[in-house]
Amino acid sequence: MDHPHQQPGSPPDGTVTATDPAQLERPEEDREFRGLRASFRSFAFPVTLGFLLWYLLYVLLSCYAHDFMAAKLFGHINVALVLGLLQFASTFAIAAWYARFAERRLDPSAALLRERYGRPTVVTPWEAGE
Amino acid sequence: MTGSTLTLATAAGDHRALTMTLFGVFVLATLGITVWAGRQTKDAADFYAGGRGFTGFQNGLAISGDYMSAASFLGIAGVIALSGYDGFLYSIGFLVAWLVALLLIAEPLRNSGRYTMADVLAFRMRQRPVRTAAGISTIVVSVFYLLAQMIGAGSLVALLLGIEGDAAKRWTIVGVGALMVLYVVVGGMKGTTWVQIVKAVLLIAGAALMTVLVLAKYDFNPSSLLGAAAHASGKGDAFLEPGLKYGATGTSKLDFVSLGLALVLGTAGLPHILVRFYTVPTAKAARKSVLWAIGIIGVFYLMTLALGFGAAALVGPRTIKASNAAGNTAAPLLAQQLGGGAGSTGGAILLAVISAVAFATILAVVAGLTLASSASFAHDIYANVIRRGRAGEREEIGSAKLAAVAIGAIAILLSIFADRLNAAAVVALAFAVAASANLPTLLYSLYWKRFTTVGAVSSVYAGLISSVLLVIFSSVVSGTPTSLFPHSDFHWFPLENPGLVSIPIGFLAGWLGTVLSKQSADPAKYAELEVRSLTGLGAH
Numbered sequence: 001m002d003h004p005h006q007q008p009g010s011p012p013d014g015t016v017t018a019t020d021p022a023q024l025e026r027p028e029e030d031r032e033f034r035g036l037r038a039s040f041r042s043f044a045f046p047v048t049l050g051f052l053l054w055y056l057l058y059v060l061l062s063c064y065a066h067d068f069m070a071a072k073l074f075g076h077i078n079v080a081l082v083l084g085l086l087q088f089a090s091t092f093a094i095a096a097w098y099a100r101f102a103e104r105r106l107d108p109s110a111a112l113l114r115e116r117y118g119r120p121t122v123v124t125p126w127e128a129g130e
Numbered sequence: 131m132t133g134s135t136l137t138l139a140t141a142a143g144d145h146r147a148l149t150m151t152l153f154g155v156f157v158l159a160t161l162g163i164t165v166w167a168g169r170q171t172k173d174a175a176d177f178y179a180g181g182r183g184f185t186g187f188q189n190g191l192a193i194s195g196d197y198m199s200a201a202s203f204l205g206i207a208g209v210i211a212l213s214g215y216d217g218f219l220y221s222i223g224f225l226v227a228w229l230v231a232l233l234l235i236a237e238p239l240r241n242s243g244r245y246t247m248a249d250v251l252a253f254r255m256r257q258r259p260v261r262t263a264a265g266i267s268t269i270v271v272s273v274f275y276l277l278a279q280m281i282g283a284g285s286l287v288a289l290l291l292g293i294e295g296d297a298a299k300r301w302t303i304v305g306v307g308a309l310m311v312l313y314v315v316v317g318g319m320k321g322t323t324w325v326q327i328v329k330a331v332l333l334i335a336g337a338a339l340m341t342v343l344v345l346a347k348y349d350f351n352p353s354s355l356l357g358a359a360a361h362a363s364g365k366g367d368a369f370l371e372p373g374l375k376y377g378a379t380g381t382s383k384l385d386f387v388s389l390g391l392a393l394v395l396g397t398a399g400l401p402h403i404l405v406r407f408y409t410v411p412t413a414k415a416a417r418k419s420v421l422w423a424i425g426i427i428g429v430f431y432l433m434t435l436a437l438g439f440g441a442a443a444l445v446g447p448r449t450i451k452a453s454n455a456a457g458n459t460a461a462p463l464l465a466q467q468l469g470g471g472a473g474s475t476g477g478a479i480l481l482a483v484i485s486a487v488a489f490a491t492i493l494a495v496v497a498g499l500t501l502a503s504s505a506s507f508a509h510d511i512y513a514n515v516i517r518r519g520r521a522g523e524r525e526e527i528g529s530a531k532l533a534a535v536a537i538g539a540i541a542i543l544l545s546i547f548a549d550r551l552n553a554a555a556v557v558a559l560a561f562a563v564a565a566s567a568n569l570p571t572l573l574y575s576l577y578w579k580r581f582t583t584v585g586a587v588s589s590v591y592a593g594l595i596s597s598v599l600l601v602i603f604s605s606v607v608s609g610t611p612t613s614l615f616p617h618s619d620f621h622w623f624p625l626e627n628p629g630l631v632s633i634p635i636g637f638l639a640g641w642l643g644t645v646l647s648k649q650s651a652d653p654a655k656y657a658e659l660e661v662r663s664l665t666g667l668g669a670h
Contacts, residue, residue, distance in 0.1 A: 026657075027661045027665070027667060028657040028658075028660060028661050033661065033664070033665070036664055036665070037660065037664060040664060043233075044233045044234060047233060048229070048230065048233050048234060051226065051229050052394065055222075055223075055226050055390070055394055056390075058222070059219070059386065059387055059390035059391075060387070062219065062372035062373075062386065063372070063373075063376070063377070063383040063386050063387060064383065066371065066372065066373050066377065069371060069372050070367070070371040070372075072367075074353070075351075075353030075354070075356075075357070076353045076354075076356035076357040076360065076367075076370060077352070077353055077356070078370055078371060080215055080370070080371055080372050081215070081218075081356075081370065084215075084218050084222055087222045087225070087226060088222070088225060088428055088431075088432065091225055091226050091228070091229060091424065091428065092424065092425070092428060094229055095228075095229065095232060095420075095421055095424045095425075096421075098232060098233060099417070099421055102414075102417060106664075107414060110413075110664060110665045110666060113661075113665045113667065114665055114666060114667055117665075117667055118667045118668065
């Protein structure tokens with residue numbers, strides 16, 4: 001669904017007191033937006049670097065540390081298998097971590113900025129049940 | 131003809147009718163959905179983006195449906211069954227890759243684009259050059275991916291109809307191609323998404339059933355399953371350790387690293403995955419779809435691990451190789467074995483069910499790929515480059531439908547060649563091209579203020595040309611008995627997967643193109659993109 005466009009600077013519910021008209025026209029200068037941008041980048045960039053390095057470590061160990069990976073832990077379960085399953089576990093954990101972070105730190109800020117600078121928050125019937 | 135293929139050919143007769151019936155039910159049901167969806171498809175947002183009305187959960191299922199392709203199901207199970215642990219890398223790379231999409235791509239893309247990947251680039255670059263480049267790379271990646279699906283279809287048909295079925299095989303592929311075009315032309319994104327959802331549910335149910343049956347044979351003790359697989363493989367403990375497929379020489383180890391890099395960076399550049407983020411109303415729903423997809427796909431890959439080792443233990447590498455040298459039929463053969471073996475009624479039924487699920491998988495993924503590539507042709511190349519934005523919505527959608535027919539024809543023609551290749555390996559090539567041509571320019575556009583049109587165009591073409599050329603001059607295309615052209619040899623590039631070289635080239639070209647060009651980026655445009663991508667202000 002295409003969102004309805006609204007004129008910037010005309011908040012629908014009047015929650016914003018327009019102290020600085022220039023600020024209303026340029027959301028990128030808003031302190032709230034700068035905070036949102038900073039918290040997104042300071043989460044997404046280091047975490048991406050972290051899981052890529054962790055994955056690369058796994059790939060390199062598989063290639064160049066054969067004896068270490070082949071060491072048996074119990075039964076027929078070896079280090080390679082456990083490290084592979086840990087990649088699954090860390091993927092699930094990072095996804096859950098980001099979901100929590102975004103819900104708490106990014107969504108409220110983005111919603112506030114949408115309210116302040118443009119259209120009303122779109123709540124669609126199929127989203128309400130989520 | 132060996133004894134085992136004879137048995138297979140005889141067994142094939144018993145279940146062929148059943149498979150065709152089950153597959154027919156799937157086709158009729160999905161055609162019904164498609165016609166229903168087609169009636170509700172009125173404008174471009176409906177055709178390209180399913181009206182943006184899907185929920186995060188629905189889209190998560192559809193993404194999983196797009197991603198769990200014939201290559202995942204048939205290819206990975208086959209690689210694990212034949213090469214043991216080294217096949218596991220595919221599953222891990224395919225899964226970890228979703229974090230790139232989750233953290234860096236899904237939400238900004240949903241907010242700043244409209245119908246295609248190129249929309250994001252065109253936001254602050256010159257329209258025509260970046261849309262041309264992105265449109266071409268979208269089509270190339272999709273054709274590689276289509277090829278892999280068709281290989282899967284070919285292997286299945288060969289298994290079901292026996293080795294004499296060359297004409298039947300061709301007709302089946304033509305049938306699959308015709309159906310996929312019908313889905314796309316009639317149902318658009320709405321129809322295709324529902325087909326993906328139905329297929330995802332079927333595939334997960336089928337894989338779960340087989341996993342439980344495999345584990346039950348070993349008292350639900352994974353260690354004894356692994357032991358049995360290692361024993362039956364004839365390679366002992368080496369089967370459970372890395373290195374069997376890729377550990378022989380220094381070059382093959384580099385090939386493994388190259389593959390790993392392509393897998394983890396490719397997903398977030400796959401056009402048919404990217405367009406899925408437009409089918410939901412908000413960035414938050416796009417995030418939710420990725421979260422669901424990570425859960426579903428992760429569980430699915432854990433199951434393919436059991437299926438691959440199960441096929442090695444219960445069917446054995448000799449029988450698998452006799453049926454398909456690349457291992458693509460390991461999963462259906464395992465189903466037959468689990469049902470009671472070749473010639474038994476139970477075996478025939480389970481083989482029929484799993485084959486029908488695999489056919490459904492191929493059909494759905496192929497439809498998704500056709501839609502993504504024809505949408506990019508129509509929206510990027512036709513409407514914005516050829517007609518310079520003067521084409522009406524109806525004309526644009528009409529050209530998308532024509533493109534779907536053309537791309538379907540190309541896929542059918544290509545599939546006649548390629549059945550010696552492993553489906554998962556060909557998909558890995560599609561990932562390498564996507565990671566080299568699409569990901570660098572997407573990341574730069576979203577996160578680098580100074581990025582310019584010259585940078586974007588150089589990045590796409592350098593990544594695209596280097597990855598495709600390196601594949602052409604690798605052993606995938608010529609020089610070995612399992613190559614596309616086994617009788618000629620013009621290969622000089624030592625790696626099968628080009629990612630290790632072509633991904634850095636894509637990133638480097640984007641950077642060089644930007645810093646060396648005289649034009650400078652428009653800071654106001656970038657500020658607008660950033661606001662839109664982070665908040666959704668002004669999003670479509």
